[in-house]
Amino acid sequence: MLPGASSEKSELYRIMTGMCSTSFDVGSSFLPSDSFDQAFCDSSSESAQRALAALRNHKEAEKRRRERINSHLDKLRSILPCSSKTDKASLLAKVVERVRELKQEAAMMEQTSRKTESYCLIPSESDEVTVYSSSDDGGRLIFKASLCCEDRSDLMPELIGILKSLRLKTLRAEMCTVGGRIRNVLVVAADSEHSIESIHFLQSALKGLVQKSSDTSADRSKRRRMAASAARQLRS
Amino acid sequence: MLPGASSEKSELYRIMTGMCSTSFDVGSSFLPSDSFDQAFCDSSSESAQRALAALRNHKEAEKRRRERINSHLDKLRSILPCSSKTDKASLLAKVVERVRELKQEAAMMEQTSRKTESYCLIPSESDEVTVYSSSDDGGRLIFKASLCCEDRSDLMPELIGILKSLRLKTLRAEMCTVGGRIRNVLVVAADSEHSIESIHFLQSALKGLVQKSSDTSADRSKRRRMAASAARQLRS
C-alpha cells in the first residue's frame, strides 16, 4: 500500500456524509470513487458533486506535479556522482555546489577577460605570476592564476605537484608555448579548508616555480656564455 | 494564516477525544498544544501523551526538512538565470540542463583524453580536422573539434564566424601556436535545433577553413619560390 493512501478522509467527505470519522474507514484499497459517489452522493446537491469532482481533479493534478518534480530530481541523481538513495536535501546540496562552481568559473573567465590579454595566450618576454581570486559570495573559492616563464620539461609535473599539495582542484588549464617560453592560465577551485588567504600560498609557490625556471635559464645562458668564451679562447 | 494550518486534525486527536470531527474545529490560530494537552489528555494514558509528543516532534521535523530542501532550491534560484518566481519544476528542469552540460563537457574532455595528445597541444606538421560528438543520452549535444593548420591573422575571426553561423556555443577553447602553426581544440554545445548530423556541417566548415590556410601558405611558398627564381634570373 502506498503511504498516505489511507488518510483519504477529507473534511468535505465528512461534512457531506455527516459521519463521525472514527467509525468511517475506507480501507486500504484504492478508493473506489465512482461507487462511492453513487452510494453517498446521489441524494446530495449538484454543487457538492462538482466540489467532489474538483477535489479529485486537484488530487490528481497534485500527484502529477509531484511526479514532475521527482522525475527531475531522479535525472539529477542519475547525472551526479551519487547513489539512487541519496536524500532530496543532500542531492540538492550537491547540485548547488556544482552549479555554483560553473557560475563562479564563468564569472572568473569573464572578470579576467580575454579582451585584456592576447587572444591566444602568447607568452611574453618577461616572467610573470598573477593570481586573481573570485569574490567569495558564499560559493566555492575560485582562483585564476597566470604564469609566464621559460619552458622546461619538469615544469608541468612541478606545477601539478603544487596544485595537489595545496589541494586545489583544476577546473581549466590553458597553455601556449612559443619559442621556448610558456604561458599558463589556470582556473582552480579551493576546498572548504581554504580561505581567501590561500591566494598568498599559491602566489608564492608559483613565483618559486618561475624563479627556478629563470635560474635554470640563467645557468644555461651562463654555460652558453662560458662555452662561447672558452671557444674564443681556444681559437685565439 | 499559512495555508494548511487549519487542517490540524489528526486521526490521533479524534480517536483520543472520541469527538465527531464535524463538530471539532481548532480554529485558524496556531494550535495551543500545551493547553490542549492539559485540557484533553490529563485523563488519558501516558502512552497516548507520548504519542502526541511524537506527533508534534514529527510535525516540526518535517517542517525543518521542507525548509532545508526549499533553502537549497532558493539558492539555485539565486544562482541560475531565472526569477524568484519560477516554478520548482521548471527550476529543476533548468538545473538538469545546466548540470548535464557540465557532465557532458567533462565526459568529452575525458573521452578524447589528453593522454593521446601531446600535453600542451603542440601543433603537428600536417593539417588536421577532427570532430567528435558526445553520446547524446538525452542531454545537450556536445562536439569536440580539433584543427591544426598554418596560423594566419584572420583565422580566429573566421572560426568564430563559423561557430556563430552554426549557432554553436563555445564551452571551452584551447589553442597553441608554435612556429607559425596553430592547434585549436574546441568544445561546443549545439542548441535544440541541431541533430547529430550537424557534425558534418561543422566538419566541412572547419575543413574549408584549414584548406584556405594551406592555400594561403601554398600561395606564399609559391610567391616565395617565384621571387627566388626571379632573383636568380636577375642575378644571372
Add this chain to the structure above:
DNA sequence: GACCACACGTGAGTC
C-alpha cells in the same frame, strides 16, 4: 469557478 503551485500535517517505511 477553474487551474495552478505551494506549504502543511500525517501515515508509512527504513535504519
Add this chain to the structure above:
DNA sequence: TGACTCACGTGTGGT
C-alpha cells in the same frame, strides 16, 4: 524505540 525521509491528500492564495 526514536530519528529520519518520503508520498499523499488537503487548504489556500494567486491568476
